Amino acid sequence: MRVMNRGALMLLGLLVAGCGGLQQDPGEEVKAQACPAGVASRTKVVNAPGASPYTWLEGLTDVQGALYFTVTPVETGGTVLWRSNGTEGGTVQVKVFPAGVFAEGDAVAVGNKLFFQLVEQGTGMVQLWVSDGTASGTQFVRAFTPDFNGPSLRSATAINGRLVFFHLTQSATTELWSSDGTSAGTVLVANLTGVLALYFNQTLQVGNGLLFFRTQGGGTALWRTDGTPAGTTFLKQLDAGAVSIAQVGQAGDQGLFVLRDGTNQEVWKTNGTAAGTLRLDTFGQPVRLIGGLGSKVYLARGAQLYSLSLSGGDKTFITTLSRDTADQTHYVQRAVASGGALYFSVALLGLSPQPDDVRLWVTNGTASGTRELFRSLARSDDSSSPVFATGAGAVLFTGSPDGTRTRPWFTRGTVATTGRLANVNVPVVIKLDPQPFVRAGSRVFFPATDETGLEQLWSVPASFSCPPGVAAPM
Numbered sequence: 001m002r003v004m005n006r007g008a009l010m011l012l013g014l015l016v017a018g019c020g021g022l023q024q025d026p027g028e029e030v031k032a033q034a035c036p037a038g039v040a041s042r043t044k045v046v047n048a049p050g051a052s053p054y055t056w057l058e059g060l061t062d063v064q065g066a067l068y069f070t071v072t073p074v075e076t077g078g079t080v081l082w083r084s085n086g087t088e089g090g091t092v093q094v095k096v097f098p099a100g101v102f103a104e105g106d107a108v109a110v111g112n113k114l115f116f117q118l119v120e121q122g123t124g125m126v127q128l129w130v131s132d133g134t135a136s137g138t139q140f141v142r143a144f145t146p147d148f149n150g151p152s153l154r155s156a157t158a159i160n161g162r163l164v165f166f167h168l169t170q171s172a173t174t175e176l177w178s179s180d181g182t183s184a185g186t187v188l189v190a191n192l193t194g195v196l197a198l199y200f201n202q203t204l205q206v207g208n209g210l211l212f213f214r215t216q217g218g219g220t221a222l223w224r225t226d227g228t229p230a231g232t233t234f235l236k237q238l239d240a241g242a243v244s245i246a247q248v249g250q251a252g253d254q255g256l257f258v259l260r261d262g263t264n265q266e267v268w269k270t271n272g273t274a275a276g277t278l279r280l281d282t283f284g285q286p287v288r289l290i291g292g293l294g295s296k297v298y299l300a301r302g303a304q305l306y307s308l309s310l311s312g313g314d315k316t317f318i319t320t321l322s323r324d325t326a327d328q329t330h331y332v333q334r335a336v337a338s339g340g341a342l343y344f345s346v347a348l349l350g351l352s353p354q355p356d357d358v359r360l361w362v363t364n365g366t367a368s369g370t371r372e373l374f375r376s377l378a379r380s381d382d383s384s385s386p387v388f389a390t391g392a393g394a395v396l397f398t399g400s401p402d403g404t405r406t407r408p409w410f411t412r413g414t415v416a417t418t419g420r421l422a423n424v425n426v427p428v429v430i431k432l433d434p435q436p437f438v439r440a441g442s443r444v445f446f447p448a449t450d451e452t453g454l455e456q457l458w459s460v461p462a463s464f465s466c467p468p469g470v471a472a473p474m
Helices: 002-015
Strands: 030-033 039-043 056-063 066-072 080-084 091-096 101-110 114-120 126-131 138-144 153-159 160-170 174-180 184-192 204-208 209-216 218-227 233-239 246-250 254-261 264-270 278-284 287-292 296-301 304-309 316-320 331-337 341-349 357-362 371-375 388-389 395-399 407-411 419-421 438-440 443-449 457-460 468-472
Touching: 056 114, 056 438, 056 443, 066 101, 066 438, 066 443, 080 331, 091 233, 091 438, 101 153, 101 160, 153 209, 160 316, 174 395, 209 233, 233 254, 233 296, 246 287, 254 287, 264 296, 278 304, 287 341, 331 388, 341 388, 371 407
Parallel strands: 056 101
Antiparallel strands: 030 468, 039 457, 056 066, 066 080, 080 091, 101 114, 114 126, 126 138, 153 160, 160 174, 174 184, 204 209, 209 218, 218 233, 246 254, 254 264, 264 278, 287 296, 296 304, 304 316, 331 341, 341 357, 357 371, 388 395, 395 407, 407 419, 438 443, 443 457
C-alpha cells in the first residue's frame, strides 16, 4: 500500500512531471508497435484540480466484472470508495468516509461483495468493511487492534463464499478469522502461535483451502484452513527444524513454495493434501520461482534458468540470462504466464542499492525460445516491476527507458510486437504491493498521472491492437 511507504513515494511524486523522450542505444533501433492516442484512455477524473499530487488510487479490485477502488487524500484522510463499469458516467463514488480515515491493506472480492480495510487515525484501530456497490450496502463489519509494523489484517482470501484472514495482534499470537460480511457472522476461528511469513503474505490458496506455514516443536509444518475450526488442521511436516519461507507461487492449480534450509533452497509443490505435498528438488544456492507451463515449473538460480517436472525431479538446465558486467547478479521480480510462455522481470543487481537495470524476458521453456524483450523497466531498490496478462494475448508492464518515468507498455512476445500503450505515468509498485493493472469485465484498468498532473483512472480494452510505429529501444 503506497500510503504506508510515504518516504520512497514522495520521491516518486517528484519524478512524475514531464514527458521526455525515450533514450535509445546506438545500433538497437527496432521497428516496434505503437498505440495512437485513444487506445488507452482516461476513464474518469477522480482527483479534481487542487488535489494533492500524493492522493493515489489504491485497492483496485475486480468484483464480478465491476472495478472497485479507493482514493484517499494523503494529508487529511477521508477515503472515498469508488465503483466503475468502464465508462465515465458509470464511474461513481459509493461512499465518502470522514477525515482521519485512511485506506489500508488489501481489498478482496467475495462473490458479489468487496471487503476492504480502513484505519482510523485517531485510535489506530483497523476497520473491516464490506460493500455491494451501493451507499446503503456499504457496511462496517468489525474493528481490530492495529499492528505497528504495517496492516494487521493479512492474507485475506475468499474461501467457500467467506472472507478468511489473519489478524496480527499486539501480543505473540495470531488470530485466524472468518467473515460473511456481517458483524455477527465475523468469527474467531483459531488462536495460533508460530505462524510464518504473514508480513509478506506468503500463504497459498489451493482449491477451497488457504495453506499457511507454522513452526511447531522446533520444526516447520504446512497447515490448511477452510475458515472453520474443524477445517483448520495440520497438513504435513516439512522440516524437523525451523526454516524460513523464501517464496510462494502458483503453477495452474498447484501451489509452489521454496524453503530456505541453511545453504539449501528446497522447491516444493502442493495440491492441498498431505500426499500431494512433495519436495521437487534442492538447490545449493538461492532460487526464484518463475511459474508453471504444462507439466513443468520454471525457476532461476541467479542467471541460470531451470525446469523441474511437477511430478518430481527431472531438473533441466535451459539457458543463461545475459548481463552487462561480471559483477552483476540476477533477481527475478515478478512473472506471469500468457499464451504458452512465461514473461518475467529481472533486476540486474550491481554495487549500488538500486538495480543497474531491470529487463523483461520471455521463455517458452527452451533456450531458443528465451529472449530479452525490453530494457529498461522501473528500477529502484524498493520497487518491483509489474508484469500482467490481459487474457487476450497482450502482456502489460511498466517501462522506464529514461530511468525515471514509468509508462505503460505492452508486448505479445517479440520486440516487434512491443510498444508503448500511452504517454502517462503509472505509479511505481512497492515490492509487496499488488500490481497496478487489474482486469474487470472487458477492460484492464490502471492508475496513471496524466496531463491533469494528478493520478486518475485509466483503462484499455483487454483486446486491443496497435500498428507498427516509432522506433523504440529494446
